Amino acid sequence: MFRRRARGAREERRPLTRDTCMAAACGVSDAVRCGYRDRRGRHCATFWCSQHGSTALGRAYCRRHATTIDALSGADVSEGMPDLENRAPSLVGWVSRELDQAVRLALLRHSTPGSRLVVDPVRLTVRSGMDRRWHRRWKLVDHTGILRGVAVEVDEGDDSRVVTRVDSQVIGRSLPPWIEQRRRGHALTPEADADNRRWFSDTLMRSIELVVDREEVAPRYRR
Ligand SMILES: [Zn+2]
Numbered sequence: 001m002f003r004r005r006a007r008g009a010r011e012e013r014r015p016l017t018r019d020t021c022m023a024a025a026c027g028v029s030d031a032v033r034c035g036y037r038d039r040r041g042r043h044c045a046t047f048w049c050s051q052h053g054s055t056a057l058g059r060a061y062c063r064r065h066a067t068t069i070d071a072l073s074g075a076d077v078s079e080g081m082p083d084l085e086n087r088a089p090s091l092v093g094w095v096s097r098e099l100d101q102a103v104r105l106a107l108l109r110h111s112t113p114g115s116r117l118v119v120d121p122v123r124l125t126v127r128s129g130m131d132r133r134w135h136r137r138w139k140l141v142d143h144t145g146i147l148r149g150v151a152v153e154v155d156e157g158d159d160s161r162v163v164t165r166v167d168s169q170v171i172g173r174s175l176p177p178w179i180e181q182r183r184r185g186h187a188l189t190p191e192a193d194a195d196n197r198r199w200f201s202d203t204l205m206r207s208i209e210l211v212v213d214r215e216e217v218a219p220r221y222r223r
């Protein structure tokens with residue numbers, strides 16, 4: 001058993017680099033292996049052609065891991081790269097990139113003299129007894145502390161729910177429709193997938209704006 005595991009580990013150090021693209025009905029034979037390697041030293045075993053794969057920082061990845069790499073550029077990854085199969089950092093990265101400009105504008109509408117916007121990179125929070133949580137935060141701050149804040153979060157233990165917060169309050173726990181469809185075994189066309197994603201980020205943003213702009217009932221956020 002130990003010998004088998006050791007051989008597996010050696011194979012993982014010398015991964016195949018070319019094979020058939022794994023996208024349905026693609027068939028391109030010189031697809032490139034995703035370059036992702038997680039904190040346990042495991043390589044992503046998927047192969048993608050240039051049309052169905054993606055790149056991040058000049059290297060080829062599957063789409064999920066390209067989003068993970070993009071999301072984590074500038075982040076503290078001293079804990080190591082997220083587990084291969086975990087969707088949390090990629091989902092936080094994608095959602096926060098989609099919402100970024102609109103969240104900045106929403107918060108800046110409430111800026112006061114002396115306040116400024118601080119945008120954190122995607123970060124991991126590890127607390128004992130709790131799920132590892134990936135999140136990104138936008139904060140309007142002044143010398144007294146945080147005036148207003150928006151955050152998107154995904155827990156590794158429930159990596160299909162996007163939690164949105166305004167100030168310290170959770171305002172939504174949303175299951176992205178494309179994840180729900182995939183769970184039900186429905187394949188989405190690229191157009192339907194793009195529509196779903198646009199609808200989802202627009203809906204999240206509207207709910208965030210509603211709460212951010214409802215200034216008189218939102219509690220001031222202090223830490
Ligand atoms: Zn392909």
Ligand SMILES: [Zn+2]
Pocket residue numbers: 034035036044045046061062063064065
């Ligand atoms: Zn991958």
